Amino acid sequence: MNPGSDKRHVIDTVFVICLLLLFLISALTVISIGASIYKKNVEQTSENYAQRVSIAYITEKVRQSDLEGNVFVQELFGSNVLVFQETVNGDLYNTYIYSYDGYLMELFARADLNNFYPQTGQKILKLHSFDVEKTNDNLLRAKVTEDDGSEETVFISIHSK
Secondary structure, three states, X not given: OOOOOOOOOHHHHHHHHHHHHHHHHHHXXXXXXXXXXXXXXHHHHHHHHHHHHHHHHHHHHHHHOOXXXXXXXXXXXXXXXXXXXXXXXXXXXXXXXXXXXXXXXXXXXXOOOOOOOHHHOEEEEEOOEEEEEEEEOOEEEEEEEOOOOOEEEEEEEOOOO
């Protein structure tokens, strides 16, 4: 036996391999926990997005069109429809906000047209249903139901008379 020779044992190699495996398992655990937290945040954000955007869209459209008598509710396509009326180059036009086939729809058409179809509108957002009613002269109640069944109701004040 040479006292100056380097003696290596199998336990040294096994210890280093075990240490590397422990580091690898720890890293994978942290990554998987982070991914699950991220996934939950994305799901919650997506759910809130649809509700907030649909209500914000309807509220903003009412506020944009809030001129004397230009915002009203009308029955059309078998349900209540939010209508915004405006004059463009001397002609009267209506913008209709309604739900059809799982979407919030918007349709811009001349006010004197009586024959048009709900599918001709532009799809705005995916949702289950949209209902609007005029609760009094200056107040609208809009209710949006999402695909998951959650409902959001907002009361919108009409400032013009």
